[in-house]
Amino acid sequence: MSDRPGLRERKKAKTRALIQKEALRLFREQGYAATTVEQVAEAAEVAPSTVFRYFATKEELVIVDQFPPFVAALDRVPPEAGPVRAVRLAMRAMIEGQTPQERADSLEREVLMFTVPELWAASVDNVTGVVGVLRERLAAREGRPADDPGIRNVTGAIIGVIVGVWAEWVRDRAMDAPARLDEALAHLEAGLPLPRP
Known part of the structure; x- marks a missing residue:
């Protein structure tokens, strides 16, 4: 069927x-x-x-709920992957499944959400919901309660990295955001080392 x-x-x-x-x-x-x-x-x-x-x-004309495809991709990641690696692999799979037009539309929406005050307020509400669902999913993967402080911290770090890359993408639209996001999540996965210059 x-x-x-x-x-x-x-x-x-x-x-x-x-x-x-x-x-x-x-x-x-x-x-x-x-x-x-x-x-x-x-x-x-x-x-x-x-x-x-x-x-x-x-506002909903701009704010798209891309979380269900991400959650589906996250659920396909093997359980032995740690939380950051699982999110990194799920994001990679979701982005690879997008057409070039879908990526261009995504950038356009991000620009609007970061620059239009009404949309910024609506997107904060959306992000708050995403944080809650991601925290629950990661907790379930790790066999911990959603209110576990470690799960809270990992979820916050992941969201912080994603928002940071998206904000940079809005300022530099020529940036390869998927590659930069993958690099940023890899850095987080490695424990955020800061080698001396």
Whole structure:
């Protein structure tokens, strides 16, 4: 039996992707604040109510929940991998599964989230949720409770490294963010050594 989604699900996914693509284009061309949901709907050739069916708020047009694919990739990492290595391998697998356009769209979303105050506030809420889920997943992998201080510290260090690389990517858009992220997580995995210059 095929795992491929049915026609209805594929059409819904296509509509959602088109709405988001047009929203990102308009945000880039005329700015986030100046773009209305009605303009996004017109560009995507759908009704405003259709936009709201897929995205409850304007902010959600930018903030994409990429955590489910990451969690699926994390679950495929062998249990003997330590927490940082597991996250590194899962991030690598998730990024390798993206098309060049998906990576470009990801950068565009990151730029908006780091530079638009309304989106920054919404993304902080999103990150808080991600931290909680990641902490629970890593705790389960290690056979520890989620409130274990070691799990809290490892999760915080991983998130800090990821946010640091993403912030650098926003400032230097030519940067190879996947490679830099992999290097940064490898450094964390090695215990953050700082050799003397």
